[in-house]
Amino acid sequence: MIRIGIIGDIGSGKSYVAGNFGYPVFNADEEVSKLYKKDKKVFIKLKKKLPKYISLFPINKTEITKAILSNKVNLKKIISVVHIEIRKSLKLFLKKNKKRKIVVLDIPLLLENKINNKNDILVFVDAKKTEIVKRLKKRPNFNRKLLNKFKKIQFSTTYKRKKSNFVIKNNFKKKSLNESINKLLSEIL
DSSP states (O other), rough: OOEEEEEEEEEEEHHHHHHHHOOOEEHHHHHHHHHHHHHHHHHHHHHHHHHHTOOOOOOOOOHHHHHHHHHHHHHHHHHHHHHHHHHHHHHHHHHHTTSEEEEEEEEETTTTTTSOTTHHHHEEEEEEEEEEEEHHHHHEEEEEEEEHHHHHHSOOHHHHHHHHHHEEEESSSSHHHHHHHHHHHHHHO
């Protein structure tokens, strides 16, 4: 099985790119949302670590946001609970798709949390800063302070680009994106 890890800046369109490969995608952000909505154990652990912020199940993302913005240690507390579960979900995903030729990993902190394997093919999604900012501002839950907190725990885009095997320019146009993906796939298959 070939594992393709999608990396890049926040808002660069990593999930969009991952979804256009035509292979099973492990989307960590969606998995985190499921944990907040459906996993009572995660709720109990987070409530224990952040009793001032986490009060009701299912967990409301605004509670998570308030916790992160009020104290930088809170983000580490959340990560310590959530990432264990995400790793379990990833393991299940890989087991379920072990006969597939390719799987795509859309995990924002793939490198930072050492989730990638040395044989993974890393694809850096490159997008114009102006386009990224424009897209981020359109998100219903956009919060610049929160964005900056997340950026602080991520490796620089320069580092991620250096670590990548391929770079895909994302101009958010499906035709040119698919051409880039097809070219990349023809090189690795």
